[in-house]
Amino acid sequence: MRRTCLAGTGGGRDRDNGGVSDTTHVLVLPDRDAAEEVADLLAARYTLDAEPRLVRDALAGEDDAEDAQWLVVVDDPREELIPEELDGLAADFEGWLE
Numbered sequence: 001m002r003r004t005c006l007a008g009t010g011g012g013r014d015r016d017n018g019g020v021s022d023t024t025h026v027l028v029l030p031d032r033d034a035a036e037e038v039a040d041l042l043a044a045r046y047t048l049d050a051e052p053r054l055v056r057d058a059l060a061g062e063d064d065a066e067d068a069q070w071l072v073v074v075d076d077p078r079e080e081l082i083p084e085e086l087d088g089l090a091a092d093f094e095g096w097l098e
Contacts, residue, residue: 022079023075023076023077023079024073024074024075024076025073025074025076025081025083025086025097025098026071026072026073026074026097026098027071027072027074027086027089027090027095027096027097027098028057028069028070028071028090028095028096028097028098029069029070029071029072029090029093029094029095030069030070030093030094030095031070032054032056032070034070034093034094034095035054035070035071035072036054037093038052038072038089038090038093038095039051039052039054039072041089042072042074042086042089046080046081047080048074048075048076049075049077049078050075052072052073052074053072053073053074054070054071054072054073055070055071055072055073056068056069056070056071057069057070057071071098072090074086083097
């Protein structure tokens, strides 16, 4: 599955992920492998209008790429996704729903 990866920085989170809204969900994961697995699970479990996007979110002031968090950005224009389920899925991978 082809993924869109965008580099981000902690200081420009709203700009980098398009802002969080009622129809956009952002799951924060500890590493790229977890983010890719969560994105695959989301695509398998739900009917999504667009593929989840992966965004690398370097922590402000961090020089080490190992310290970067990864965001999975999911558009939900029909508001069908349940935030508690998304948070639980992220938690299974040591992450959370923003």
